Each structure stands twice: as structure tokens, then as C-alpha cells.
Amino acid sequence: MKYVLMFVETEEFAKELEAMSPPELEQAYQRVNQWFIDHAAKITNRGAKLQGAPSATTVRLDGTEPVTTDGPFMEGKEVISGFLVIDVADLDEALRVVKTWPGCPVVEIRPVES
Amino acid sequence: MTSDTAADELARVVREHAGRLAASLVSLLGDFPAAEDLVQDAVEIALRRWPEEGIPDRPDAWLFTVAKRRGVDVLRRQENYRTKLAQLQWPVPPASDDRLRLIFTCCHPALAREAQIALTLRVVCGLTTAQIAAAFLVPETTLAQRITRAKRKIADAGIPYRIPRDDELAVRLNEVLAVIYLLFNEGYLSSTPDRAHSRDLVDDAEWLTALLAGLLPNEPEVTGLLALIRLHRARVAARFTADGDLVLLQDQDRTKWDHAAIADATALLTRTARRHRSPGPYQLQAAIAACHCEAPTWADTDWHQILVLYDMLLLVEPSAVTRLHRSVAVRYVHGVRAALSELDDLDATLQNYPLYHAIRAELLRADGRPSEAHEADRHAIELTSNPAQRDLLHARIAKN
DSSP, X not given: OEEEEEEEXXXXXXXXXXXXXXXXXXXXXXXXXXXXXXXXXXXXXXXXXXXOGGGOEEEEOSSSSOEEEESOSSOSSEEEEEEEEEEOSSHHHHHHHHHTOOSSSEEEEEEOOO | OOHHHHHHHHHHHHHHHHHHHHHHHHHHHSOHHHHHHXXXXXXXXHHHHHHHHOOOXXXXXXXXXXXXXXXXXXXXXXXXXXXXXXXXXXXXXXXXXXXXXXXXXXXXXXXXXXXXXXXXXIIISOOOHHHHHHHHTOOHHHHHHHHXXXXXXXXXXXXXXXXXXXXXXXXXXXXXXXXXXXXXXXXXXHOOSOOTTSOOHHHHHHHHHHHHHHHSTTOHHHHHHHHHHHHHHXXXXXXXOTTOOBOOGGGSOGGGSOHHHHHHHHHHHHHHHHHOSSOOHHHHHHHHHHHHHHOSSGGGOOHHHHHHHHHHHHHHSOXXXXXXXXXXXXXXXXOHHHHHHHHHHHHHHHTTOHHHHHHHHHHHHHTTOHHHHHHHHHHHHHHOOOHHHHHHHHHHHHHO
16 A cells, blocks of 8 residues: 655754754764665655745635635644655554654654555 | 343343454455444344344354345445355354454554544444444444544555554554553443443453453453453442442442452452563552452551552553552551642642542541532532532532
């Protein structure tokens, strides 16, 4: 089954990242890289790291006219920072992959419609 | 046979067979929701017909035949299922007990707690939606939606029908035990002497735990939960007066307790403790219950031992509610004042918990502060929705 992993950043996580020294930051990136290597067989080539929430633009089409606004569709302390499609046997395997994720503190798992 | 025991017998038979049938049908069809629908359908037909026609000699074969026949009709569109069902023969090969897989699927952590409870009762214990709704006092439509959503999630999210891997078993087993424990608590606290019209969830909780203990004989916490449930049940005859009023542990007639059941449960607990080192939270709670059960009178209670057990429990599982219960032991070991100062620390966390105020009221009364005690009892009444507990608190206020 294919699942989309949606990576979610929190304000605290962003602050922690900012406070890191260059070597600490380098180590954090290393851990994430290693995770990608460890799970390479399950990771499809679909996915991306997204630019920050301030770069988002939202268009609402449920009114008479499309309305364009600045920012993500939901204002909040948690924002989606990237996504990835994995291909695994079932939810338990997806959970195993996600539980070892060394990056941002929240990950949502959604099955892809087949 | 009174209608009550007939209903108990019916429940027992359905419980014994519905889960097995569900487990083999899920294995066969590879489709949890479809298999579950077939079993539920067969159970509902059985509950309509058995009270009139009598329980068949082979209830399992009866349920199987109905589920299979209905299945071939209902699943007409799915050619694949129909073929598989048509090939299904009775008896199903007794290879392994698939109900363990069923339990782990129903209690998967990706399902909400309420859904885990409802699914387990329906799929593993063979309760109908109406019975579960009545037991939890929620509208049947609400419960039906909860179950439909949960089954859809199992199918859509790819929740596997499998016993967890060894390295995941401990965590997943905790989830299952938490579901059964909640079920037990709900049944125990909401129970009344007159339960002719409601399903006794405590029965289901004990049965589930015994099933789990049989399937996973080397898991000490499963045995611990089983002993805990049995120790509570052993005191059930003394929990209510003839008029149906709740009787507190300290006022119970201990000759009414089931002392044989207490001895069995205590022996079970001791055997488990001998085989495994550091006891987990269910074993510790059972050990506390055993201390109470073994005391010939309230005055003979071994409070020092109980306090030690509470301290161990707080180490493995810190919780404000455990500290609240511990405060009762503190009172009898270190005095009322010490217990009251324990409660002061919990005030912020347990402000909306009725038992906090009820225990505080008792301590205040023992400390010679009746008006504050009165106020605390009033507070407890405002917070509790359980009629038997409310009556008890009202009686206490009237008496003091």
C-alpha cells in the first residue's frame, strides 16, 4: 500500500533548529540523510521538502469568486513542511518507518486512494 | 430457569462462538469489515430465534451455517468472496486460535479508544450494536456510526490482521489491556444490583482477559489484570444493600465475599509473581486488591503493605488518581494530617474528579472539620453522575 507521510513542523522545533550551531545542524541533517538511506527501498521518488509557511498562498473556491489570501489554509502553530510517498505492506510497516524519523516532531500518515 | 440466567447463557454461548467465527471468516475473506458484517448478522438472527427455539446443540455450527448462507447472498456482487464462502466447510480446521489476531486488530493504536472498545465488544465478544449502545448509554445510531467509521479505517488505512511482531508485542499488548481495563471499569462502576436489562460488561472483561491469558500464557500483566478483575468480582455480593444502596469497602459484610474466588485469584497472582521479576501496574493493583480481600476486617487491613505497593505502582506508572488512592493508605499509616497534605498537592489536577472531593470529605471529617467535610461532599455530588454514588454521598451528608 502507498501512504503519504506529511511532515509537520511546530514553532518549538523551528526555534530549536535556529538555536543549533552549524556542527549540530550538520549532525541533524546527517541523521535525516541516514533515515532516507535506511528506508530507501520503501521510499518512492514522489515527495518534497516545502518552503516555509510564509511562502504559502491559499485560494478559496467555495464562494462566488475565487478568493486569494496570503499564508497556509489553516493558521496554526503546526505547519506541513514536506511530504513523501512510501510503498509498504500495511499500516504497521508504515508506523515502523515513521517511528524512526529523526526530523520534525509530528508526522501524519495517510493512505493513498487506489 | 429465570429469564436472567437464560440471558446469561445466551450471552455466554454467543461470546464463546461469535469471535471464533469472525476470526476464521476474516482469515478466509481477507476482508475484516465484510467478515464482521456476516457474523453480526448471524448473531442478530440467533438472538432473535434462540430465546424461542432454544439454543441449538451445536451453536457454532448453527452460526456458521447462517453466516455462510447469508454471506453467499449478501456478497453476491463480490464473485471472489462468494466462491471462497461456498468452499468453506464445517468444522473449520482448528489450526490456531485466530482470535488473538482479531483482538490485536480491534485494539490497533491507529483506532480511537472508543472505537477499539466498541469493535472489541462487537467482533470478539459478539455483542450487538444495540447491546453496546445500552451499556455505554449512547444512542444506537452514534455507536453504529462509530463502528462503521472504525471498520472503514481498518480497510482504508491498511491496518493489518496480524499478531504484532515480538519487538512490538509489549506496546501493543498494553493497548489491548488498557481497552479491557476501561471496559471492566465502566462495567464495574455503572453496575447496579438490578441488571436484568443490561449486559454485564464485567463479564465480558473477565472473559476477554481469560481468553488472552490462555492465548498468551507467559505475559504476567495479562494474568495480573485477570486476578484484579476476579478479586473485584469476588466482593460484588457485598457491594450493595438489599435496597440497592452502594456499600463502601470499609462497611461491607466480608462474610458475603467469595473467599474461594479470592484464594484462587491470589494464588494466580503469587504464581505469576514468582515467575517474573518487577511487577507491572496491573499486577500491583491486583496485589493491593488482594491485601484488602485477605483482611478479615477493615481494622485488620495491612496498610503498610498497601502503601508499599502504591509506591511501587507510582514508580512504574505515575498518576494523580493513584496518588489519590494512596492517600487513604497514608491516612492509616501516617495519620489524617499527612493524608490531607498529600491531597493539597493534587488539588489542581483532580479538581473535577468526584472521588477526590469524597475522599477529602472523609479525611476532613476525621480531622474534626465537619463543615469543610460537608462542603467537599457537596462538591463530589455535583461532579458525579453515578446514581448509586450520589445516594451514598447524600446519605453521608444527612448523617453528619
